[in-house]
Amino acid sequence: MSSSASPRPFVYDGDRLVCSGVDVAALADEFGTPLYVYSADAVRERVAMIANGFAGVDHTICYAVKANSALGLLKRLGALGCGFDIVSGGELERVRRAAPEAVSRVVFSGVGKQAWEMDAALEAGILQFNVESEAELELLAERAQALGKTARVALRVNPDVFAETHPYISTGMSEHKFGIAIARARQVYARAAQLEGIEPTGVSVHIGSQIRSVEPFAAALQRVRELVEELRKDGINLRNVDAGGGFGIEYGTAAFDPAASVQQYAKALRSVLEGFDAHLLLEPGRFIIAQAGALVTRVLYTKQNGAKRFVIADAAMNDLIRPALYKAHHEIVPVLLDASRPASKADIVGPVCESGDFFAQDRETAELRSGDLVALLDAGAYGMSLASHYNTRVHPAEVLIEDGKTVLIRRRETLDDLFVAELY
Template structure:
């Protein structure tokens, strides 16, 4: 990752040269000393570069890039992307309010999610979101009722389930018939016909999202071809669409995966649209992980080195409550010592936290040269990192920092014990 690199540095105490990790132009050691650990560190330049990769890939085509807020919903992250012209893919009214607070354009918001509540629908209609991605027939009727009561017209797109195997982790696969998401593609023509009858519904598009952390383009193109066949059917019924939303899901390199670039993927998508006569259709994408993940790392301090009969443990001050992905997905995150130590022997370590669960680990069987007190960096932590964190074991949630060149900004203060308790109440005295 070009935004987090090892650079030569000198210890003033002994004039020794060594390589240490930098975030853009700042040594991460300095950030950890100033702001404590665990600590999430984001690169502004990385966020902008990753967003622009999508924008440039579609510069010759009418398009809207809706960043998936669930990947990283920090207000500063959203604001950086809003300044780049991003739209936003949301799944709750809380995410909508975050987009508004961050200066996002509500007219570029698509509202996804399988369980939109009535108050959420009303708020989205009030602020004028671009469209609702409808996930069920029942939801369509609910949105009609709320739009009618407010005398508003709700723009809608059906999220179609194409029954495509994304060949990813089953917990993040969303495009199969046994997943809870979307409307069966065979049922979709009838649902569109019903939507066309409703007084306060405007049909604007079709949407599809088949899963996350996809490493090949084949599942995307398979789903696209099925969507195009659906659009052909709709056209014969007099239903024409203004946009095609192909969702998100493009993966990143956590370990040794080979990932297509946004350009490689979208060139193929555009070719298919032209071949099928849809060259004037607005193209929408909903990337999250591929914009935010590599833009962040998590810093954690080694508290103890614990040898055991079979292996060594590096016990750190971050835990599964800070970064949950390894525990629930067996996800791999590269872990490195932020200072290279060529004079120390490497050993295999399980990097584990202080939470009272055997599943509390950040990485297993990692070759590390490390001493107690060393600072480790967990890579690819900018997506599904802090947003999935909790107060399990009554641990405070970490601080978040945004680096911009040689400047660092606190974009979320470290939580305090008092803030954890603030919304709780004792029972009255008897």
């Protein structure tokens, strides 16, 4: 496997897995396991792909912080000129600490913004609030007036567009909790235009995550364009069109050309925006970081229970919950190849006391033995950001490979770290 043929920075150099040229086994020996490994080079490449796809279009890439909120990653994305899509006051604080120069490029999404979060974002001077309900709009107006600020807002409209993805990450249908019905949007914008402390600046839409077809994105954006044109006739001159995120990747072994996929996505959106004067906001997360990262884990034990073989690793569902939560697929590859190993089918599981603590079921790999290192690929998105301390387990370390050098961006937690906030 060569790096030029792979959409991932994790490739084999002889019989050793490397990430952007750095030996993964050596990283595991130095930093221990479980260990998250990311390639900053791959992240830069993905950002450049999106920028190239939308060259000539007035746009801002607002990275979705929820995908992976590591400060070391946000710092580098801010330096690349990215803005950020946030969904909490905590994520705002992460951007403020890691990339303060990018706060003015922040859009604040989410259905349950609290008053203190609104206050923090107003004081910070973010680009835009993506408002998801009429009650939220009223509270935002109150907070803006109290602080003597103006809140720039877009309504997140629900276009009722079906996108084929996991039901937990589909967000654009009328039965979902997100957004405001597009049919009601003109009335809500009229109210927003009357509210002191509110400045309508855009429209936002987000139909879901891990969507591989470009047609739903184009259909949703077409409805948004029509809405903006109607609102402009009403005298509400909106500038920003937030197309959301959700463009997917390939988690399996099927061919995937990320650059070509971005071009198809960009072509679909460009066709809708042709002749339309607006500033386009894009909110990619998974596409930028998922394939740039892997979770490296060491096999603790193997066992046979009846007809079932189990491979028990030192990583668990608290480190990477996607397989347990979504039945998500992650390729699992040995860090060191051994051609003498026969193929073997097993459940690859963690130590957590739940039957749902698995990374793969009945997965065929080269036979895995105690002490072996394996990498769970495409784990850069929704890995650490969904991690927990379940079973009082510490978080893994995170390292970033940048220009051939290894940067520790999160040390491994200690047990003492877990008890800092507790009183007894």
